[in-house]
Structures are given as structure tokens and as C-alpha cells.
Amino acid sequence: MSKSSKAGLQFPVGRIARFLKSGKYAEHVDAGAPVYLSAVLEYLATELKTGNLILGLSCFGACRQRS
Incomplete structure (x- = not known):
């Protein structure tokens, strides 16, 4: 049994x-x-693949455009 499978x-x-x-x-x-x-x-x-991860740089650009 591999270490990966032991850790799930x-x-x-x-x-x-x-x-x-x-x-x-x-x-x-x-x-x-x-x-x-x-x-x-x-x-x-997994988060990048599903699109749920918001990177700081993209948020920074979007937040800057609002002000």
C-alpha cells in the first residue's frame, strides 16, 4: 500500500x-x-480545476477598478 493511498x-x-x-x-x-x-x-x-480559488492578484485588480 502506497503512502498516498494510506493518506487518502x-x-x-x-x-x-x-x-x-x-x-x-x-x-x-x-x-x-x-x-x-x-x-x-x-x-x-482541485480548487483551481473547479474554479473556486480566487487568487489575490485577480481580486486586487477587480477591487481596484471599483474605487
Whole structure:
């Protein structure tokens, strides 16, 4: 059973863990960090796909035009 399926995620937890470890971002990468990052990335991708995510830049432009 993969780490992604254990966490109930579609994004590849193992691959993200490998990238975090090989990227020299920190001396130690905790076991929960790739799971958390995968969940955040999956959430953002889903919100972008469904169109529910309002980015700050687009809101800033729309809010500026009102005043």
C-alpha cells in the first residue's frame, strides 16, 4: 500500500518526499511533511480545476477598478 493511498491522497507522497530530501531544503525532513505538502498541493489543484480559488492578484485588480 502506497503512502498516498494510506493518506487518502491522489498526489504522490513518495515522490514529493524524494524531492524534498534531494532538494537540500533542510538537513532533516519529517515524515509528515511530504504528506502535508501533498495534501496542500492536491487541495490547490482541485480548487483551481473547479474554479473556486480566487487568487489575490485577480481580486486586487477587480477591487481596484471599483474605487
